Amino acid sequence: xxxxxxxxxxxxxxxxxxxxxxxxxxxxxxxxxxxxxxxxxxxxxxxxxxxxxxxxxxxxxxxxxxxxxxxxxxxxxxxxxxxxxxxxxxxxxxxxxxxxxxxxxxxxxxxxxxxxxxxxxxxxxxxxxxxxxxxxxxxxxxxxxxxxxxxxxxxxxxxxxxxxxxxxxxxxxxxxxxxxxxxxxxxxxxxxxxxxxxxxxxxxxxxxxxxxxxxxxxxxxxxxxxxxxxxxxxxxxxxxxxxxxxxxxxxxxxxxxxxxxxxxxxxxxxxxxxxxxxxxxxxxxxxxxxxxxxxxxxxxxxxxxxxxxxxxxxxxxxxxxxxxxxxxxxxxxxxxxxx
Ligand code: P6P
Numbered sequence: 001x002x003x004x005x006x007x008x009x010x011x012x013x014x015x016x017x018x019x020x021x022x023x024x025x026x027x028x029x030x031x032x033x034x035x036x037x038x039x040x041x042x043x044x045x046x047x048x049x050x051x052x053x054x055x056x057x058x059x060x061x062x063x064x065x066x067x068x069x070x071x072x073x074x075x076x077x078x079x080x081x082x083x084x085x086x087x088x089x090x091x092x093x094x095x096x097x098x099x100x101x102x103x104x105x106x107x108x109x110x111x112x113x114x115x116x117x118x119x120x121x122x123x124x125x126x127x128x129x130x131x132x133x134x135x136x137x138x139x140x141x142x143x144x145x146x147x148x149x150x151x152x153x154x155x156x157x158x159x160x161x162x163x164x165x166x167x168x169x170x171x172x173x174x175x176x177x178x179x180x181x182x183x184x185x186x187x188x189x190x191x192x193x194x195x196x197x198x199x200x201x202x203x204x205x206x207x208x209x210x211x212x213x214x215x216x217x218x219x220x221x222x223x224x225x226x227x228x229x230x231x232x233x234x235x236x237x238x239x240x241x242x243x244x245x246x247x248x249x250x251x252x253x254x255x256x257x258x259x260x261x262x263x264x265x266x267x268x269x270x271x272x273x274x275x276x277x278x279x280x281x282x283x284x285x286x287x288x289x290x291x292x293x294x295x296x297x298x299x300x301x302x303x304x305x306x307x308x309x310x311x312x313x314x315x316x317x318x319x320x321x322x323x324x325x326x327x328x329x330x331x332x333x334x335x336x337x338x339x
Contacts, residue, residue, distance in 0.1 A: 008034045008173065008184045008193040015179070025110050026136070026161060029086035030175060033134060034184075034193050036080040037165040037173055040073045040118070040132065041186065044167040061096045061312055062277075069124050070094055073117035073132065082106060087113050088139050089147030091311050093280055098311060100146040111160065112139050112151045114280040120248030129168035131250025135284040136161040152311060156283030156304035164284065166250050174200065174254070176288040181257075197258070202294035205238065205323045206260025210245045210252045218268035222332030223299075227264075229331065249276065253285050253319065257292060262320035262328065266299065274298075274316035278308055282317045295325040299332055 006014065012027035074094035081087040082101045088109040091098035093116045101107070113136055120130040138160055139151040163175025171186040173193050183197030209230040216224065233239025244261070246252055252263050267274045276282050286296030286303035296303040296319035306315060318328055 006195040007190075008195075011182065011184070011195055015177075023110070025086040026177075028084055029081070029111055029113070029136060030161065030163075032080045032084040032086065033077070033163070033165075034173055036077045037132060037171070037193075038186065038191060039076050039080075040069075040165075041167055041171045043069060043072055044118075044124070044130065062093070070118045070121045074115075077115055077117050077132065077134075081113055085109060087111050088143075089113075089151065090115060091152040091279060092117060093119075093277060093312070098147070098149065098152050100148070102146060107146060108143050110138060110143065111136050112147050113137075114152060114283070116277070116280040119250055119281060120246075123246070123248050128246055128248055129166055129251040130248055131167060131254075132165040133250060133281055133284050134163055135159050135280060135287065149311075152279065153308040155307055156278075156286055157302075159283065159287045159304075162284035162287040164250050164254070164288075166254050168251065168254075172196070172254070174257075174288070176291040178291065181288055181292045200257065200292050202257050202289060202292040203260030203321055204293065206256065206262065206321045207233075207239060207241045208244050208256055208259060208261030209241055209264070209324075210243070210256060210261060211264040211266075212245060212247075213243070215266075215268050218270060219266045220299075220332070220335065222335030223264065223266045223328075225335055226328045226331040229327065249281060249285075256320050257288065257294070260321045260324075262318065262324040264328075265317045267316040271314075272316075273314040275314060276317045278303070278306060278313050278315045279311060282315055282319075285319055289319050293322060294320055295322050296320075297325065297329070 012030050016022050016024050016027050078090050086109050088106050089100040089112045091114045116133040137154050141148040141151050161177045165173045174183040181200040184193035185196035187194050230241045233241045256263050265274050265276050282303050289296045298315045
């Protein structure tokens with residue numbers, strides 16, 4: 001009898017059985033995220049057919065136009081997590097401040113979530129893959145009380161789990177715990193995420209570099225030096241390299257995680273802190289990359305070691321194959337100080 005492939009629910013319960021001390025709350029939280037992802041997936045897949053494209057006319061705390069699908073996704077993920085038994089509160093790109101769920105069961109919950117409900121939403125209207133990014137932390141405040149800001153401003157290294165959903169040619173949920181990174185592909189015929197990419201490892205070396213070249217002359221010297229190196233790689237040096245950049249972080253990071261590569265969103269003269277948000281974009285991917293054997297830094301230190309001070313703070317972000325990250329680090333170390 002060929003055993004059917006594991007669903008996300010079966011996989012999380014299998015993990016639970018391997019660790020009898022576990023309470024099942026993390027499994028429940030991951031199943032909740034999978035449920036919300038299936039609902040958002042339905043709307044993403046029919047975007048263009050219904051009036052869910054376009055802008056709401058509102059700007060979010062980042063000063064960016066809020067797409068209707070952003071709001072829809074944020075509502076679904078927040079609702080599902082509030083109705084579950086595992087999450088005490090949510091911080092989201094789409095909400096100015098975090099929400100501490102005020103019902104008794106939520107106040108007793110062990111975890112809080114940080115989420116970018118629909119990243120890359122400017123690509124929705126042109127049908128480029130977009131995604132949801134999430135990070136899960138054990139709360140530091142006392143259970144039985146409302147979640148506090150300190151629960152959300154923890155270093156990324158404290159994450160218990162982190163992951164993303166990519167709404168692409170297929171819909172995948174990829175998540176990491178300290179025990180590994182696993183990918184699940186949505187099987188529409190049964191409406192379940194099924195284990196398709198067990199134990200994902202990021203190749204130590206790749207030939208893809210991802211960066212918005214339009215900002216090249218605003219990057220610091222060491223970054224420009226590394227990009228020049230990528231462009232000059234020939235066959236003897238394991239090249240030639242390819243530049244792949246979709247403008248959707250989840251799509252670019254997913255490809256580089258599986259195939260090997262480096263993704264860079266550096267600071268610029270105008271925006272030295274970069275564009276990407278630490279808590280719900282960079283920390284989850286940095287956690288996933290480090291568990292998969294890759295690396296992620298802000299150009300100076302591991303992303304996971306940054307002590308957050310505000311919910312929506314930004315950081316320069318470099319992440320990918322370890323040997324490519326080492327080569328970037330060498331360029332940045334030996335570059336003359338920019339004036
Ligand atoms: P730029 C999308 O808005 C996003 O936050 C990431 O998904 C993506 O990698 C980046 O911004 C693209 O930014 O400035 O290159 O268009």
